Amino acid sequence: EAGVVQSPRYKIIEKKQPVAFWCNPISGHNTLYWYLQNLGQGPELLIRYENEEAVDDSQLPKDRFSAERLKGVDSTLKIQPAELGDSAVYLCASSLGSVAGATDTQYFGPGTRLTVL
Amino acid sequence: SQQGEEDPQALSIQEGENATMNCSYKTSINNLQWYRQNSGRGLVHLILIRSNEREKHSGRLRVTLDTSKKSSSLLITASRAADTASYFCATDQASGSRLTFGEGTQLTVNP
Numbered sequence: 001e002a003g004v005v006q007s008p009r010y011k012i013i014e015k016k017q018p019v020a021f022w023c024n025p026i027s028g029h030n031t032l033y034w035y036l037q038n039l040g041q042g043p044e045l046l047i048r049y050e051n052e053e054a055v056d057d058s059q060l061p062k063d064r065f066s067a068e069r070l071k072g073v074d075s076t077l078k079i080q081p082a083e084l085g086d087s088a089v090y091l092c093a094s095s096l097g098s099v100a101g102a103t104d105t106q107y108f109g110p111g112t113r114l115t116v117l
Numbered sequence: 118s119q120q121g122e123e124d125p126q127a128l129s130i131q132e133g134e135n136a137t138m139n140c141s142y143k144t145s146i147n148n149l150q151w152y153r154q155n156s157g158r159g160l161v162h163l164i165l166i167r168s169n170e171r172e173k174h175s176g177r178l179r180v181t182l183d184t185s186k187k188s189s190s191l192l193i194t195a196s197r198a199a200d201t202a203s204y205f206c207a208t209d210q211a212s213g214s215r216l217t218f219g220e221g222t223q224l225t226v227n228p
Contacts, residue, residue: 004159042205042218043160056215091159103209103216105150108159 002026004109006092012115018080021112025073025094032069033106034077035091043091049075050097079114087116122219123206129225136193138222140206141186147209149182150216151191154203163191163204168211198228 005024013019025032030051035043046065048056051072060067064083069075079086093106124139140149148167152160166173166182166189173180179192193200203223207216 040220042207042220044218045215048215093160103147105162105165106160106216107162108152110157110159113157 004092004094004107006090006109006112008112009110010113010115012117013082014117015084016081018078019082019114020079021077021090021092021114023075023077023092023109025075025092026107028096029094029107030072030097031095032075033093033095034067034075035093037089037091037111039088046077082114082116084116087114089113123204123222125222126220127223127225129227130196132196132198132226132228134196134226136196136200136224136226138191138204138206138224140189140191140219142189142206142208142217142219143187144208145211146184147211149180149189150207150209151178151180151189152205152207152218154205154221156202160205193224196224196226198226200224200226 007022032049034046036046037043045059047060047067049069052069065079067077089111091108091111093108095104095106122141130136146168148165150165151163153163154160164175164180166180177194182189203221205218205221207218209216
């Protein structure tokens, strides 16, 4: 079974430029997550999708970040414009779906390491 | 904000020794999960323990949960060099369907 696929693996851009990350979750997984991970820290949730609906985006900085999950499968996370402080690893994860309000096992992709110069 | 706090932040042991990592949290949970992350890679799920469970085993892993103390521990027995990684606890808070990760413990197993 293929795991969660993310691209690109690495991205270097200058500040104020736009950037986009792509994620393909495990087939059949209804829930998709985007996390931000700073060096030496644990992942922090940016947004969670149940199928194509964003059900938890309270941590997403909406002035510059946007995300979409068309057709409830692949997802794209965009930053426009990027700032120096956005340098981090952006992780995508998927799971079968929340059961009775509890989260189940999440499967993570390898992440995209973003460097903003 | 990150609810889980791992202790210690870093741990260095010799191959064959046991490694114990602790996690404390603040609010009521549905479950607590442990993940491993090798350098430059994504996280890999290790084990999930529900709030009504006290202990769980998986291979060389043993997880305990004490909801009265709001703490959990992960024990890796007979460690191997390949166990070198960062280990994160993540809590599924009872108030919402979201995993909150701690800052992790960096484990180094020396051959």
